[in-house]
Amino acid sequence: MIADQDIAVLKSAILRFVPLTAEEWDLLLPALAYHHLSKGEKWINEGQKEQRMGIVLSGNMRHYYTRDGAEKTTYFYFENHFVGSYISALTNKPSQLTIEALTDCRLLTFPYAHLQMLYEKAPRWERFGRLLAEYLAIGLEERMAGLLTxxxxxxxxxxxxxxxxxxxxxxxxxxxxxxxxxxxxxxxxxxxxxxxx
Amino acid sequence: MIADQDIAVLKSAILRFVPLTAEEWDLLLPALAYHHLSKGEKWINEGQKEQRMGIVLSGNMRHYYTRDGAEKTTYFYFENHFVGSYISALTNKPSQLTIEALTDCRLLTFPYAHLQMLYEKAPRWERFGRLLAEYLAIGLEERMAGLLTxxxxxxxxxxxxxxxxxxxxxxxxxxxxxxxxxxxxxxxxxxxxxxxx
DNA sequence: CCATTTTCTTATCTTATGTAAACGTTTTCC
DNA sequence: GGAAAACGTTTACATAAGATAAGAAAATGG
The missing domain is CATH 1.20.1280 (Monooxygenase)
Known part of the structure; x- marks a missing residue:
């Protein structure tokens, strides 16, 4: 149903953070879903609690904040990038972000809640969660340093x-x-x- | 040697993230050190690999980037805040940040490497690491959204x-x-x- | 306790950016 | 293929911010 090569893309992205046994990896499989987005389509809307995250298989996307009707783009997503309103998922609050497809996009996604469940089940997945959050923090810090300096x-x-x-x-x-x-x-x-x- | 009440401050800050058994908590104790900083004193210098993190017991601090001789303050630390060049510790690169005491400060610190060792030893500590990184990412994201919007x-x-x-x-x-x-x-x-x- | 330093405000001048509008080009999509 | 939309650039104008300097008030330290 989901192409093996698409799954392989996600797997290799995750393995870049942490090694997993076949059993550990299989815990994620049932949660996966495939999405197709057309150019201009919004995947996550501001105010919405879309609680999925995923990876961009092809295409590119951007996310932005809206304030006083003006959009402020803060990130571009390309192939093999993790994508999602991660902060919304973490805080369980409505997303402040809108995530939009700049071109036709193919995504492989899973519910953030499923990942949280894996944190409970397997320490290796919890490690993945730590490293993912650290990776995110490093990126945000560098971005902010650039903005300010x-x-x-x-x-x-x-x-x-x-x-x-x-x-x-x-x-x-x-x-x-x-x-x-x-x-x-x-x-x-x-x-x-x-x-x- | 280190006052019990100072240790209690750190412990309660950590317990806000994750519950720990007495045994798990004790794993951190031997790594603790007390520091006093005078007003204006720098705790971490740009370019340096100070690999400790800690908590502010009293006083307040700021951290800043230096570029073309100009300082760019990006954070203030107050009592009960974790403090450190966390990104430098994560990436194991020299700090881009300078962390300076704005008033006389009392700190309780431990090596980041010790925390990493705890990640290996105890899943609860790894969870702490995940939640700390997530907390940091949330703060950075909010800060950046504020800056941009x-x-x-x-x-x-x-x-x-x-x-x-x-x-x-x-x-x-x-x-x-x-x-x-x-x-x-x-x-x-x-x-x-x-x-x- | 007084001299020095730090802090905050004000004024002037200059420069960079946003807004709005116009225009030509390219892309999109019926 | 052709009309419409999107895109990138340029201009004029108004505004806001930075640089610089000067001075008053407050804090600091010997």
């Missing part, structure tokens, strides 16, 4: 020359501007300035 | 009316301005504007 003009080239440049090229610039916390107009000015150098 | 003028009153206002009143405003990501001059203008309302 660098200007948009400095952050933009860093974003472009990171390990995602090929994918970012396919993302419309107004999303990137939004991610940088500036307007498309301002990003256009920055690009012009950078070209002149 | 609110202006300094909105963030300042929220900071003041949070659960820390009494302590924040004792912290010089240029640190708070720095935390908000603005100059002291700008904060002064914001304060004036808010008073006029």
């Amino acid at each position: 660098m200007s948009p003009e400095e952050r933009y080239p860093e974003l472009l020359h990171g390990n995602k440049q090929k994918i970012l090229e396919r993302i419309p610039q107004h999303y990137i501007a939004n991610y940088l916390g500036i307007t498309p107009v301002s990003l256009s000015r920055i690009r012009k300035r950078l070209l002149e150098k | 609110m202006s300094p003028e909105e963030r300042y009153p929220e900071l003041l009316h949070g659960n820390k206002q009494k302590i924040l009143e004792r912290i010089p405003q240029h640190y708070i301005a720095n935390y908000l990501g603005i100059t002291p001059v700008s904060l002064s203008r914001i304060r004036k504007r808010l008073l006029e309302k």
Whole structure:
């Protein structure tokens, strides 16, 4: 029903954090579900308690906060990334985030509650949970340090020359501007300035 | 050697995350050390691999990044808060952060490596590690959402009316301005504007 | 207790950014 | 294939923030 190769993608992503025996891995299998999202479709809506997390098999997504009608993009998801309103799942509060497909997307997901159940059943899964949370915290910390210590003009080239440049090229610039916390107009000015150098 | 009541403060902070048997708790005891810091003293220096974490028994501290000679404060620590360059410990890289005492401080600390050892020895401690990382991630996420979706003028009153206002009143405003990501001059203008309302 | 340092405010000047609008180009999708 | 929408850039203008300097008030420390 779910393609073996899709399951293999998820498995290898999890094994990057922690080794699992076949028995431990099998505990997750019954919870898996496959999703397809069309471009522009929202997977998780603000205010909603979507309690699933998963992995992006193909396509890319973004998540954003909405405030006073304005969207603030804070993350892009690409293939092989874990995706979900993890904080909403942790706090069991409605998501502040909206997660949207920027292109057609294929996802493999499972309920966060199932993962929590695995924490009780198997220490190895609890370790996975710890390492996942630590990984998330490291990413958030780096992101915040960048936001606070660098200007948009400095952050933009860093974003472009990171390990995602090929994918970012396919993302419309107004999303990137939004991610940088500036307007498309301002990003256009920055690009012009950078070209002149 | 270490006062019982100081140990009790740490114990209760940890028990807020996870219940521990007496035996499990005792595993941490031999690693504990007491520190005193004078006002202005730095506990962790940027570039250094200080691998301890701990709890603030009394006093308050801040941590900041340094870039181009400018400091960017990203956190204040108060009594009963865990303190440390947690990300540096997790990644085992030199700290990007400097942690400084804003007043005379009393700390109770232990090596992060000891905690990691406890992860191996006792599943309950591993659970503590997971919950601590999740707690950290939640805090970082909220902080970042605030940074991105609110202006300094909105963030300042929220900071003041949070659960820390009494302590924040004792912290010089240029640190708070720095935390908000603005100059002291700008904060002064914001304060004036808010008073006029 | 007085000199020094720190803290906070105010004023001026400059610069960067957002808003709004216009325009050409590209992409999307009936 | 062609109309409509989305996208990226540019301009003009208003606004907000940073830099800098100066001064008053408060805290600190010898």
